[in-house]
Amino acid sequence: MAYGExxxxxxxxxxxxxRGRYKLPDGTWGSVSKDDTGQPFYTERSAREYAHxxxxxxxxxxxxxxxxxRMPLTEWVxxxxETIDVGPLSDKxxxxxxxNRILPQWGHIAVGEITPHGVAVWEKKLRQEFSKNYADNVISTFRTxxxxxxxxxxxxxNPVASRTSGRRGRYKPKPKDTRVIATPHQVLLIARNGLAxxxxxxxALVIATAYTGLRIGELAAIHRDQLELDDxxxxxxxxxxxxxxxxxxxxxxxxxxxxxxxxxxxPPFLAELLREVMAQRADSEWAFTAPKGGRLLRGGDWYTDTWHPMVKGRAPRGVVRGAKARGGIRPILGVDGLLPHGLRHSHKVWLDEDGHPRVAVEERMGHALQGVExxxxxxxxxxxxKIADMLQGRWEQSLRPVVDRREFGPLPAPASQTSI
Known part of the structure; x- marks a missing residue:
């Protein structure tokens, strides 16, 4: 029988x-001197009722x-x-x-003393300082x-509010989807910039990403013997x-x-393109390589030096400090802000527009349908x-000249000629 003393x-x-005294599951007596909010008990009755x-x-x-x-969060982390089982990148x-974010704020605090109010204040500050995507990921990790x-x-x-729980404060409408989706013709123009x-x-890498929906990391891991190019x-x-x-x-x-x-x-056109790529890199075990034949790497330098100029254009440059001169690259209109992963999203949109069965679309994207479906x-x-046939049709349509609208923006001016 619980009691207070x-x-x-x-x-x-x-x-x-x-403090309140109560029987533990093993039959021994436990004690408690504070309530859920961390306030001490100042009456025998309050201590007894909490213990009860x-x-x-x-x-x-x-x-x-x-x-x-009472275990500090640092120890719980x-x-x-040691218990989570995720991929290497997720673990990192x-x-x-x-x-960088969670332990500096909460590491010294006991797990049981972290309050929803404290988390809400911290989350608000986090969202003011960092991008929505980064803040969402940090909060998601803390929630898990x-x-x-x-x-x-x-x-x-759980003191970390779920994404579906009711939230107080100003109403914020659901943000619109701002992801940039490319048409087959825009993909072709980006790929031609990459060719130049x-x-x-x-x-080939740009075309293959858009017409298979594979991630760059998946394309980089494909061996030559994983291609069956003869139908x-x-x-x-x-x-x-x-x-x-x-x-x-x-x-x-x-x-x-x-x-x-x-x-x-x-589709047949992509099989033919990959045959040409394989013939050019006959000594490589990989289907897709770096421009000089090494392992395909896609890091920060590639985004800056290759992807962004393919989409946004690049000014011409003469010989500078021994570096070779290079021609200018015109930007592709209508895809400003497109990221490489956007090609995978574009592929999904194309399949949806063509009305293919959902099970075939999701399986091609590497997703599993849930429930009875x-x-x-x-x-x-x-x-x-049928998917391959309609993708072939989209490719052939993309090759037709567009005469009723501009496709390229103006060539960027060299840095020395850019007005300040």
Whole structure:
């Protein structure tokens, strides 16, 4: 039977303090001196009633020992990181978010003392200082961390609000989708810019991304023997079984994202293009390589030096400090802000516009349908061949000249001629 007992005199509050005693699941006596908000008990009755509530939780098997919640978040993070099973890049991102944002704020605080109010204030500040995407990712990591703390009975609830929970404050409408989607003709123009800058491989990489929907990391991990470019009746295919990533500073092949290794039927024009690429790089084991034949890398320099000029254009340059002169690249109109992953999104939009069955579209994208639809829907060869046929039609349409609108923007002026 729970009870309360006097503990000592609180000089600051000028009151007696009490603690509650209650039976633990193992039959021993536990004690509690503060409520859920961290306030001490100043009456025997309040201490006894709180302790009685804990005994009720013990009988209902929902008991969370307040002592366990005294573990500093830093210690819980060390335990938690040993339990998560994610890919190398996700593991790296989790650790960076914890190190840079979560632990500096919360590391010294006990897991059970982190309050929803404190988290809300911190989240508001985080969103003022950083981009929405980055803040969302940090909050998501913190939410998962605290959800696992609840599962481990370190506390009774998750102080990090879920994305679907009701939120107080000013109404904010759902932001519009601002992702840039390219048409097949715009993809062709971007690829031609890549051809002018770095040759056939860059051209083929842009086209292959847009017409397969594969991620850059998946294309980088495709070996030559994973290409079936001769159509024997079931279509030419490209098999994406892995993805290339840096793991501990080394270029490594790991399983495809979400274990979504798959073989895709590709349209005839893409099979012919890949034959040309393979003939040009006959000594390489990889289907896609860097411009000079090495492993395909896509880091920050590539975005700055290659991707952005392919989309936004590049000014011509003469010989500078021994560097060779280079021609200018005209920007592609209508795709400002397009990212490489936007080509994958564009592929999905094309498939949706053409009205292909959802199961075939999602399987091609490497996604799994959930629920009853995922159990009873199946992709057939006829569906795949129809996708390849309609992609071939989109390609042929993209080759036709456009005479009723401008395709390119003005050539960027050299830096020395740009007005300030």
């Amino acid at each position: 006097k503990r000592g005199w609180d000089k600051k509050a000028r009151k007696w303090r009490y 509530g804990l005994e009720v939780d013990v009988r209902r098997k929902t008991f969370v020992n307040p002592r366990d919640g 060390d335990v938690w990181l 991102e989790y650790r960076l978010r914890l190190k 961390l605290m959800a696992d703390a609840v599962t481990s009975k370190l506390r009774g609830d 800058m770095h040759g056939l491989n860059e051209y 024997t009746g079931s279509g030419a295919r490209i098999h994406a079984l892995h993805q290339s990533q840096y793991v501990d500073g080394k270029f490594t092949e790991i399983d495809a994202k979400y274990d979504s290794g798959r073989g895709l039927i590709i 995922g159990i009873y829907s199946h992709t057939t060869l006829a569906m795949e061949l």
